[in-house]
Structure formats: C-alpha cells, structure tokens
Amino acid sequence: MDVLRPTLIRIGGRIYRKNLIQEQAYQEEEEEDFCAGPGDCADEPCDAFVVEETERGFQCRAEVPSPLYKYIIGKKGETKKRLETETRTSISIPKPGVEGEIVITGQHRSGVISARTRIDVLLDSFRKKQPFTHFLSFALNQPAIQEKFLQFKEEVLEKCSKDHGVSSSLFQNPAKLHLTLGTLVLLNEQEIQKACDLLQQCKEDFVDQITGGEPLTVEVAGVEYMNDDPATMDVLYAKVHMKDGSDKLQMIADQLVERFVASGLMLKEWDRVKLHATVMNTLFRKDPGAEERNNTVPGKSSFKERESFNGRNILKLFENFYFGEVQLDAVRLSQRFSSDASGYYATSGQLPFS
Numbered sequence: 001m002d003v004l005r006p007t008l009i010r011i012g013g014r015i016y017r018k019n020l021i022q023e024q025a026y027q028e029e030e031e032e033d034f035c036a037g038p039g040d041c042a043d044e045p046c047d048a049f050v051v052e053e054t055e056r057g058f059q060c061r062a063e064v065p066s067p068l069y070k071y072i073i074g075k076k077g078e079t080k081k082r083l084e085t086e087t088r089t090s091i092s093i094p095k096p097g098v099e100g101e102i103v104i105t106g107q108h109r110s111g112v113i114s115a116r117t118r119i120d121v122l123l124d125s126f127r128k129k130q131p132f133t134h135f136l137s138f139a140l141n142q143p144a145i146q147e148k149f150l151q152f153k154e155e156v157l158e159k160c161s162k163d164h165g166v167s168s169s170l171f172q173n174p175a176k177l178h179l180t181l182g183t184l185v186l187l188n189e190q191e192i193q194k195a196c197d198l199l200q201q202c203k204e205d206f207v208d209q210i211t212g213g214e215p216l217t218v219e220v221a222g223v224e225y226m227n228d229d230p231a232t233m234d235v236l237y238a239k240v241h242m243k244d245g246s247d248k249l250q251m252i253a254d255q256l257v258e259r260f261v262a263s264g265l266m267l268k269e270w271d272r273v274k275l276h277a278t279v280m281n282t283l284f285r286k287d288p289g290a291e292e293r294n295n296t297v298p299g300k301s302s303f304k305e306r307e308s309f310n311g312r313n314i315l316k317l318f319e320n321f322y323f324g325e326v327q328l329d330a331v332r333l334s335q336r337f338s339s340d341a342s343g344y345y346a347t348s349g350q351l352p353f354s
Contacts, residue, residue: 049062049116053109063190066097072123083118086114087114099189132183135336137334139178140177141342165308171284176343182269199351203352207255208353216252217244219326221238221321223237223321224239225311232310234283240276249275332349
C-alpha cells in the first residue's frame with residue numbers, strides 16, 4: 001500500500017484513513033484479537049460522535065448488534081482491556097445475546113472519542129467478514145418466466161448433457177429466479193428496520209419519479225458468463241433489460257446501491273449494477289440452497305472444490321434464448337436461506353412502485 005495514498009474506510013457516512021499495520025492471521029475468527037496502537041486510526045474531530053459530559057467526565061454511546069460484541073471483548077477479554085488501557089476509558093458491553101448500547105466513559109473527552117473511533121474501525125473490519133444475511137432483489141419468478149426457464153433447462157440437458165460438468169444439479173430453483181442489486185449484513189431487528197426505512201426514503205426521493213408509480217416492463221433474454229474461459233464456466237446468467245430500451249431499471253438499481261453504500265449498510269462492489277439473473281451455478285451442484293453465494297465474503301473463498309462446466313455449446317445454442325417478459329412492481333429486502341409461500345425468498349421489507 002502506498003503510504004501517501006492510504007486505504008480509506010467509510011463508516012456511518014464518515015471516511016477514515018487506515019494506516020499501514022501488519023495484520024495477523026488467526027485460526028478461529030471468534031478468538032481474534034485487536035492489536036491497536038495509538039497510530040492505527042486517524043485523529044477524529046470532536047463533533048463526529050455525541051459525547052456527553054457527566055459528573056465524572058465524559059461518555060459516548062454506540063449501538064452495536066450483539067453478534068459483534070465478541071470482537072470488542074476479544075480472546076479472554078484482551079481486546080477490551082487493551083482499548084480501555086490505551087484510551088484510559090471504561091467500556092460497558094451488554095450481556096451476550098442482549099441487544100443494547102455499548103457505553104464508553106472516561107475522564108477525558110479525547111480518550112472517549114479515541115475509544116469510539118477504534119471500536120468503529122474494529123467492527124467495520126469484522127463486519128466485512130460476516131456472511132451476508134439479506135439482499136435487495138427483483139423477483140423474476142412469475143409463472144411464465146418459470147415455464148420458459150424449465151424449457152431452457154430441458155433443452156440444455158437434452159443437447160449439452162455430454163459436455164464436461166453439465167448436469168441438472170447446476171440449475172437455479174425456478175421459484176427463486178431473481179435479479180440481485182446488492183447484499184447486506186443486517187445483524188438485528190434495528191438494522192433490518194433501518195434498511196426498510198431507507199427503502200421508503202429512496203421511494204420518496206427518486207424511485208417514484210423514475211417509475212411514475214407504474215411497474216417496469218422488462219425482458220429476460222439471452223445468456224452470458226463473466227469468467228474468461230467458457231470451457232471452464234462456474235456461473236451462467238440470463239440478461240435483463242427494459243423492454244422499451246430505456247435505462248430506468250439501471251438508474252433505480254445504481255441509485256439504490258449508491259444510497260445504501262452511503263448509509264454504511266452495503267459495501268460498494270461495482271461502479272454499476274450488473275442486471276442479470278443466475279440460471280446455472282456450480283455451487284448448486286453440492287448445495288441447492290447456495291443461491292446467493294456467488295457473492296463471496298471478502299477473504300474467504302467458497303469456490304474451493306467447485307467443478308466447472310464447459311459452457312461453449314450452451315452459449316452457441318442458447319445465446320439469444322428468450323425467457324419472457326415480466327412486470328417488476330417492487331424492490332424487495334430478501335432474507336437469505338429462506339422461503340415464503342410462493343417458494344421465493346422471505347421478504348423483510350419492500351419498496352413498491354405503485
């Protein structure tokens with residue numbers, strides 16, 4: 001890393017400088033410790049957090065989901081002790097599994113701010129390692145699309161089953177056909193509600209203006225892949241586009257992701273959202289419930305032991321396959337590893353167009 005161009009970390013709408021330090025590898029994530037020295041974080045302006053003056057000094061409260069408490073405590077409480085010692089503060093953490101606020105107290109305002117800043121940077125690092133829990137999606141599982149998808153599956157197996165790696169286990173569950181906009185790590189009900197509130201704000205700020213309060217008519221047509229060699233394919237996608245040729249769907253997707261990234265609820269992965277629907281994935285071969293795992297957790301590979309397939313003939317024969325037309329009437333906050341009555345993912349919230 002260039003010391004003159006350090007990595008920038010966005011947390012809660014603010015940007016921090018991450019100084020160059022040597023990272024240690026740990027065998028068990030639950031027992032990871034936090035080695036923070038005085039120079040690990042950029043100085044934080046005093047108005048960044050709400051710091052209250054008390055009879056004994058100062059205090060600052062931070063809302064932290066209970067699954068992340070262990071990262072502040074550390075192995076045998078070492079992380080918490082080190083933070084308290086180096087910042088001359090006391091950090092009060094709720095009991096495991098109990099949602100609440102972490103309270104930082106100290107005699108000096110600067111120490112309280114330093115402790116809060118370090119905790120935020122620490123939790124941001126570990127949050128990025130959590131498997132995502134929810135994702136923003138458009139449902140593409142209308143009956144007509146499902147019927148055409150099953151036809152696609154039947155014809156591929158009929159004409160390409162002898163190609164290396166091609167089998168029925170690679171195909172998406174038709175009830176869960178969807179377009180993913182972005183993934184989120186929501187660790188408690190408060191964070192889920194925050195995401196739902198942001199969806200409503202987006203509806204008022206720009207979505208209604210783009211859609212005019214009407215569903216978007218899109219076509220699912222053609223297939224493509226994203227790796228370099230079609231003979232060693234892991235994922236095959238169906239392309240999604242507006243029927244009228246406009247960029248309304250792209251505009252909504254990009255602006256939603258931009259807003260969620262700015263809020264800290266979503267990590268920025270691409271400059272633009274790729275409008276696509278997974279139809280074949282080698283992850284399904286061993287785990288049919290792996291619908292969304294093509295978006296991997298940074299630093300962890302779920303691609304180990306994946307058997308790729310030769311998709312050359314599929315591309316040649318089905319390059320322009322027409323899956324059908326569909327009306328998109330809502331953006332859904334979908335819950336990973338779940339199903340509703342229709343077989344689609346359970347919905348934690350949604351942004352209706354009408």
